[in-house]
Amino acid sequence: MPRTITIDPVTRIEGHSKITIHVDDHGVVTDARFHTTQFRGFEKLCEGRPFYEMPSLMARTCGICPVSHLIASSKACDQILAVKIPPAAEKLRRIINLAQIIQSHALSFFHLSSPDFLLGLDFDPARRNLFGVLEANPQAARDGIAMRKFGQRIIEMLGGKRIHPAWVVPGGVNEPLTEERRTAILAMIPEAYEIAERTLAWFEPMVEHHREEILTFANFPTMFLALVNDRGQLDFYDGGLRFVDAAGNIVADHVPPAEYAEHIAEAVEPWTFMKFPYHQAFGYPQGIYRVGPLARLNVISAMGTPRADDAWRRMMQDERGPVLSSFHYHWARLIEILAGVERIERLLRDPEILSRHVRAHAEPNRHEGIGISEAPRGTLIHHYWVDDEGLVTRANLIIATGHNNLAMNRGILQAAKHYLDGRKITEGALNRVEAVIRAFDPCLSCSTHAAGQMALDVSLVGPGGEIIDRVQRD
Amino acid sequence: MAAPVKVVTLCIDGRDVSGREGETVLEVARQSGIEIPTLCHMDGLEPVGACRLCLVEVTGQARLQPACVTQVSEGMQVATVTDRLRTYRRMILEMLFSERNHVCSVCVSNGHCELQDLAQSEGLTHIGLRYRYPTLSVDASHERYVIDHNRCVLCTRCVRVCDEIEGAHTWDVMARGIDSQVITDLAEPWGHSDSCTSCGKCVHVCPTGAIVEKGKSVAEMAKRAKFLPYLSMMREEW
């Protein structure tokens, strides 16, 4: 008799979601599904609005990473204006984008995921939490806080103290950087280096202790997708799309953003609002690919900054070819934090960064605009169509969690098959299924703070929908 | 030679004040440093008493009177701050907010909006009425300006400034009641208007983000309406 095990909702990720694990008569796991219950319809909301409102409207797709949407959206608008934005504006946008990535990675690594690799997945669940981490390594906890503050302060200094900064605008940014603020940000750089390198030195030896997780954490062949610059180096802001396969061969390279749709198509499943993007040439679902920190580090030819390049080479030596296990997302995040600090420093030391020319003005000159950038969780695509007057007629968004949707489902299935015997729901098994999801760090953009909403609910459901077993924890 | 001006004495909020005959309660109150909230009113334009925010209580009159069109008279007793007035003002604001689609957070006029300022000064943090969410259009056909009917409060400042000051009378109001809408020429797209001189006065008198310059991002559309009294003054002196 097939049964369904439901884990609802996943704790410690951004937003609200539900997992069902389907088992057959013999208790063998046959399928796993990651459900998103939220549907915000942002694409519909944009229709009829002037295109230049898109960045601030789109920033509200998410209270967690508004800056990423601002960047991709403004880039799409730049294309509608048909302008090349002033160089200082591009550099400033790069800085705020990197700051966003750093603060987001810091939360994910230090606070959301660290219990998993610091304490282990079979650790007493009552203590496998923040205080477990604080007690096990208070320095890491303080470092996590300091790193997050580093990113947040930069965002505040550039974009203001709001949750949704309106500083990034079509055509550039709306205020130049002052000398005073540049000095203030530069003063924070040494501590940021110190933390990033200290944490890497602490994390790298731990990888050995997690061999089993590494083998089962969404460790399967997929393609990877990320932006690279013209030299094939990491680029969070611009460049072309590169796909590599599971063996590390480049499948498509320097794909101009305007041609993304020739490579990426989206499938729809009846049980979730989220679409399933796949690589067209390989079909659905064989065209599975991953985006995000790990994908970025897998597709690039080099990081492009000295400290991050060293760290990247150490990670790549750990496995041959592209790193396939999603457990390495955590490692990748750390390396990207280091790369982000290096890049922010480099951009700030460029004298051009203080230029007062930071915004290009134009009328809408094109009917279509595509903006692609790298958000903390992966490649973000904003695509708008406008009429003659610049009113949006259609919008398409492909967010990182969307790109990873297929891989995330396959990852849950893999972990469930390995750790669940299909009859009993063990803590360790549940933690591993959840940990797979966390490794992808999906952002479901709904901030479910409302009291009592984040409990864990696990159900074993029979073929007729009857609940056979249920485990709940607060 | 100008006719002699008759001065009247009246009492506003317990204070004895004086004004010239023919002046409105609003004018006299503001000259005396008494603030009465307004929205459709604008110095330099003919008052119309449309928004009802400036309602005041006049002793001896059961109905509330709009201060912007009520003339002062000898011995008048006026109250501008009472519980009844506060309740009405808040109700008017709640109706304005719920009638169309005012989404401050993504509005180009966020932080520079008279409707928003009024909500703050009247202590309005939430709307108790059900939002109507009407489907309204945005007309971006003009080369430089946009009208977003979602954010229009029908104060008719645009209509008046265009008619009284610019003399173009491009703007007018169409239909009645809840279906009312400001229009350009004979409800044609603004960009097709033959009468519009593209002077931009309507943009700067508009109290909200309804009529704005194209290409402004959120919170960037600050209005400059200070020009108006000078313009009317110069016209009168000609």
Place this chain on the structure above:
Amino acid sequence: MPRVLVIGFGNPLRGDDAAGALAAEEIARTHLDLDLEVRVVHQLTPELAWDISQAARVIFLDARAGGEPGEIVCERLRPGPRRPLASMHSLGPVDLIASAHLLYGAEPEAWLLTVAGERFEHGEDLSPRVRAAMKMLIASVDRMIGVSRAA
């Protein structure tokens, strides 16, 4: 370094859940005291522990489920004993106080003021009884910090 830190938290798109955040916004808007720092956040995040460690007094403002809608409860928070956490995303005020203590050795006087909510569904509006309680919530904070306010 602020003497008093007010942290209002809640989701502005979840009805009464926003009560604490809205009250904090109002306090930020009307208080003139420079010794006061106000944070308005969707949810509590770990780095707030650092801000807390820098304050002499911390006041959390939140909505709560349960109780007569609009009812305000004030409680003193202390760093221990530690309760288990299911989720970093359900980080509570006590957890932050405890973190500030454990990580930075700080022990500011901490209070939690909650107003009982009625509706937590999607929507930007407070329910009438919670809306009516907002003034009292703000006044309670006023009394606790005794600072001057703008008109």
